[in-house]
Amino acid sequence: MFDLFGDIEVKPILKWVGGKRELIPDIREYYKNLKPNKYIEPFFGGGSVYFDILKTFGVELKETSIINDVNTDLIEMYKNIKSSPNEIIKYCKELEKDYYKYDYYHIRDRFNGIDRDKNQVERYEGVVRSSSLILLNRTCFNGLYRVNSKGLFNVPKGNYKNPRIVDEENLHKLSSLLPKIENIRNTQFDNIEEIEKGDLVYFDPPYHPLNETSSFTSYSGSFGRKEQIRLRDYFKKLNDKGVNVILSNSSSPFIKEIYNEFNVVEVYCSRNINSKSNKRGKIPEFLVIGDEILNQ
Ligand SMILES: C[S@@+](CC[C@H](N)C(=O)[O-])C[C@H]1O[C@@H](n2cnc3c(N)ncnc32)[C@H](O)[C@@H]1O
The missing domain is CATH 3.40.50.150 (Vaccinia Virus protein VP39)
Incomplete structure (x- = not known):
């Protein structure tokens, strides 16, 4: 059987508080x-x-x-990685361009559907939302996931010069190792x-x-x-x-x-x-x- 693990370990896709x-x-x-x-x-x-x-x-x-x-956003991300790894990679790359063109807070506002002046903005949904969660996790302060009482993601920008957003090989590996969609529960x-x-x-x-x-x-x-x-x-x-x-x-x-x-x-x-x-x-x-x- 093809050894999915090979010599390389599958790396966790997110930094998550309490990682074991x-x-x-x-x-x-x-x-x-x-x-x-x-x-x-x-x-x-x-x-x-x-x-x-x-x-x-x-x-x-x-x-x-x-x-x-x-955590619904977390589970939706795993489901999307399972079903659509190529789309996740595609949107991570597009969002990475936006991150450099605008900044971290541009992505965070769209993730929240509201900007810092409390104006409604179009909220990322579906695969784009999951990809933006990956980008935010890789670029925010300490890889924290924290939402305020209104459910808005409020972690400030982290201090990274060249954050790596997506490792394509690792993401495909992760996709093939996750359980089937109906066994990824929220x-x-x-x-x-x-x-x-x-x-x-x-x-x-x-x-x-x-x-x-x-x-x-x-x-x-x-x-x-x-x-x-x-x-x-x-x-x-x-x-x-x-x-x-x-x-x-x-x-x-x-x-x-x-x-x-x-x-x-x-x-x-x-x-x-x-x-x-x-x-x-x-x-x-x-x-x-x-x-x-x-x-x-
Ligand atoms: C300590 S972390 C798990 C860390 C994980 N084992 C790792 O290695 O990254 C705890 C997780 O429990 C989830 N959680 C909190 N309350 C929960 C509940 N009532 N039911 C299910 N999951 C919950 C959180 O969203 C968080 O992802």
């Missing part, structure tokens, strides 16, 4: 000996674990994999009905803050304590059903407490440490390992 690239070797230890029927990733983001899963188990697993994220993490015993599910939710200040306690953000508990209940439900479940989160006391009936291991992100033998004073992250994986 550096933790992959630690997470892989827990799934490498499994024989999963399906793979499901309910908080997909930049999706680095998914690509390692295909590398570990073979690209055939993409036929039954399901990826999901609540819903809540606990709304994927097909999960069964023998499947592997990796959860990478927004992390609970390490230092919960009093202002946070009253914060009713989109993924607060209530959602973390809802996720724990869902994790438990799948675990009890015989699903292979793994979850990552911050090493906060709250997370330790709500997963106290599970095996919680500490892992150290390499960006936090100089070498594996030097863990003192470093802050770990948690991996919660479900019973099926522990008992394999």
